[in-house]
């Protein structure tokens with residue numbers, strides 16, 4: 641699994657027990673920016689297992705348990721519960737994207753021999769004229785690190801600086817020296833570099849922490 645993980649290098653102030661910033665490549669930055677495109681319902685689904693706080697899970701569950709008889713005949717609850725992210729998964733953003741795709745995509749097929757399939761169960765098979773009523777669940781391919789090189793959002797030639805509060809900017813030597821001043825780091829000997837990997841678990845944890853903390857990297861990785 642480790643080859644489908646994204647790595648980044650943390651600069652840690654061991655005395656202050658905090659992450660000053662992370663040096664991250666395109667894959668990591670793409671992942672972080674991708675969070676912006678996630679529909680709220682997708683975030684709730686992803687964070688369910690992490691014990692999401694607040695009232696949004698109740699809102700979600702209310703619709704989930706609401707009987708279909710209360711829903712307009714031309715509407716589907718899944719449109720709200722499993723919304724499609726406006727940024728297509730073909731832009732190949734790792735981690736949360738593949739999970740979201742697995743959660744979201746259902747197809748419907750006919751039971752006759754013509755293998756007709758639709759993304760809407762109201763469609764009728766043109767061959768046998770029955771409803772395409774058998775649910776088929778789409779399974780996303782495993783996220784492959786190499787494939788992100790050309791896709792995603794930001795350009796890959798630059799290294800980016802991700803601050804503890806998730807402020808992101810292109811990295812330069814000058815900016816890291818300025819940073820050390822800004823952080824008031826007196827003892828450079830107490831600084832330590834650590835490479836961490838961002839897998840599915842860390843991604844979900846990072847998403848959760850970003851909703852409630854402004855020292856995300858410290859909270860997730862230390």
Ligand SMILES: [Zn+2]
Pocket residue numbers: 750751752753754756765766767768769770
């Ligand atoms: Zn058919």
